[in-house]
Amino acid sequence: MKREQLKASFAKKKKFLASIEGNQKKPLYQPKAPDVPKGLYEKCSACNNTFPQTDVIRNQLVCPHCHNHFRARAIDRIGMTVDAQTFVEKGFGYITLNPLFQEGYDQKVQQYKQTTNLDEAYVYGYAEIHGEACVIGVMDSYFMMGSMGSVVGEKVTKSIEYALYKKLPLIIFTASGGARMQEGIYSLMQMAKTSSALKKMDRQGLLYISVLTHPTTGGVTASFAMLGDIILAEPKALIGFAGPRVIEQTIRQSLPEGFQTAEFLLEKGMVDKVVHRHEMKKTLYTILKMHSRREL
Numbered sequence: 001m002k003r004e005q006l007k008a009s010f011a012k013k014k015k016f017l018a019s020i021e022g023n024q025k026k027p028l029y030q031p032k033a034p035d036v037p038k039g040l041y042e043k044c045s046a047c048n049n050t051f052p053q054t055d056v057i058r059n060q061l062v063c064p065h066c067h068n069h070f071r072a073r074a075i076d077r078i079g080m081t082v083d084a085q086t087f088v089e090k091g092f093g094y095i096t097l098n099p100l101f102q103e104g105y106d107q108k109v110q111q112y113k114q115t116t117n118l119d120e121a122y123v124y125g126y127a128e129i130h131g132e133a134c135v136i137g138v139m140d141s142y143f144m145m146g147s148m149g150s151v152v153g154e155k156v157t158k159s160i161e162y163a164l165y166k167k168l169p170l171i172i173f174t175a176s177g178g179a180r181m182q183e184g185i186y187s188l189m190q191m192a193k194t195s196s197a198l199k200k201m202d203r204q205g206l207l208y209i210s211v212l213t214h215p216t217t218g219g220v221t222a223s224f225a226m227l228g229d230i231i232l233a234e235p236k237a238l239i240g241f242a243g244p245r246v247i248e249q250t251i252r253q254s255l256p257e258g259f260q261t262a263e264f265l266l267e268k269g270m271v272d273k274v275v276h277r278h279e280m281k282k283t284l285y286t287i288l289k290m291h292s293r294r295e296l
């Protein structure tokens with residue numbers, strides 16, 4: 001009888017513990033998925049309005065109501081920045097390896113390759129902007145948050161070297177979560193590699209324009225993103241190194257409002273101009289034209 005009672009009390013205790021564990025795993029508030037058919041409508045995260053996707057695409061992925069800039073894929077960015085049919089992609093055949101043998105990394109890369117139709121998070125090539133020749137490189141934040149691993153670092157370096165070889169100005173649109181965790185030290189080494197390639201470009205007197213888009217953080221901000229001769233940024237783009245919570249915890253002070261936004265950095269002199277996406281092509285053309293080496 002005693003044994004049975006003990007068994008029953010154990011079962012009760014086990015059930016109680018399981019129920020607590022179950023409750024802990026469940027989030028207190030479960031957001032409901034919006035009832036918007038995928039691919040037809042786009043919801044703006046800033047003003048919560050919903051628009052037909054065609055309207056948003058026609059408006060260069062900018063909210064028609066509040067002008068919030070949506071994240072753009074590399075292919076869209078190139079399409080809205082350079083002259084039609086002038087882009088010639090360079091730098092193929094790179095294979096992302098798993099140098100630290102991280103579990104699940106290969107599968108993850110494979111998955112992103114399929115969903116984004118890209119080899120890696122960076123695309124570059126030759127292009128013209130209103131007839132002005134340049135080398136353009138674009139990071140794609142849809143590929144593993146645009147994180148910089150060995151291949152991204154190598155492709156960025158190759159794009160700089162290609163601009164050097166062709167003696168052309170270089171434009172890089174950055175969008176990155178920083179160095180790629182899965183590649184550890186190999187990711188961090190890309191910061192030095194890209195920076196030293198840019199130094200060579202600087203010695204040759206070639207123009208490098210860096211365009212910071214939402215979000216540009218971590219090792220990318222700490223290397224080639226901030227080394228532009230001219231640094232442009234898109235409105236309200238998040239630009240920083242570490243996240244605001246980490247900084248607050250480290251310095252034990254609350255941060256000012258708008259910290260790490262493009263406008264804040266403009267005020268502090270880290271960015272030369274905040275440019276609306278509708279004005280980006282025109283602005284880039286003006287800068288390229290001003291620095292053109294064509295003889296008069």
Ligand SMILES: [Zn+2]
Nearest residue numbers: 044047063066
């Ligand atoms: Zn909006």
